[in-house]
Amino acid sequence: MTVGPPGVGTRDEDREESDARVIARSRDEPEQFAVLYDRYAQAVHRYAARRLGPEAAEDLMAETFITAFQRRQTYDLGRDDARPWLFGIATNLVGRHRRAEARRFKALARLPEPVEHEEPVADRAVSRAGATGVRRELAAALGGLSARHRDVVLLVAWAGLDYEEAAQALGVPVGTVRSRLHRARSRLREALGGSDPTAFREADAHA
Numbered sequence: 001m002t003v004g005p006p007g008v009g010t011r012d013e014d015r016e017e018s019d020a021r022v023i024a025r026s027r028d029e030p031e032q033f034a035v036l037y038d039r040y041a042q043a044v045h046r047y048a049a050r051r052l053g054p055e056a057a058e059d060l061m062a063e064t065f066i067t068a069f070q071r072r073q074t075y076d077l078g079r080d081d082a083r084p085w086l087f088g089i090a091t092n093l094v095g096r097h098r099r100a101e102a103r104r105f106k107a108l109a110r111l112p113e114p115v116e117h118e119e120p121v122a123d124r125a126v127s128r129a130g131a132t133g134v135r136r137e138l139a140a141a142l143g144g145l146s147a148r149h150r151d152v153v154l155l156v157a158w159a160g161l162d163y164e165e166a167a168q169a170l171g172v173p174v175g176t177v178r179s180r181l182h183r184a185r186s187r188l189r190e191a192l193g194g195s196d197p198t199a200f201r202e203a204d205a206h207a
Contacts, residue, residue, distance in 0.1 A: 019082035023075045033069050044090050047159050051094050053104050064090045087159045088169030091151050141191035149184040152177055
């Protein structure tokens with residue numbers, strides 16, 4: 001499979017099929033897997049950029065889809081939506097770059113604040129943060145989380161997964177996701193002055 005740049009538009013006729021059906025077809029017709037890339041390359045690239053920076057995002061996004069392509073025979077066709085699977089692969093790949101991620105958050109935490117007055121740092125901080133838009137307090141707070149807690153909170157806030165989907169992505173029970181997210185949010189609230197920066201994902205989805 002050839003992996004190209006993100007941003008390829010999704011054809012209307014492709015959206016009529018579930019992700020599971022596309023993967024099933026791709027087992028005999030490998031070129032059909034490109035439909036999945038068309039659907040989710042931008043989202044995976046954005047998630048990777050937020051976690052590791054724009055320089056590493058392209059490679060991690062490509063590796064995510066190469067790995068998914070290689071594992072398509074083992075995909076559970078009972079799951080119509082492949083997003084948790086793809087973001088799970090991406091998160092596992094991020095795990096190989098923990099030091100780079102930690103260095104990135106530490107560097108962002110040292111950046112000076114913008115001169116202009118913006119919304120409070122905790123307000124919509126996680127969900128609105130872009131590839132270079134993580135404020136320093138948030139960066140420091142995220143850097144202070146353990147890897148497993150950071151994975152959960154960013155799958156929910158940045159990848160847009162719900163609890164069930166995050167559990168699928170990480171291969172853990174939903175109860176574990178809830179527990180880790182509760183701990184992560186508590187630590188973020190403490191670090192960011194009492195506000196919960198992950199509570200705005202649903203509102204931002206309609207912004």
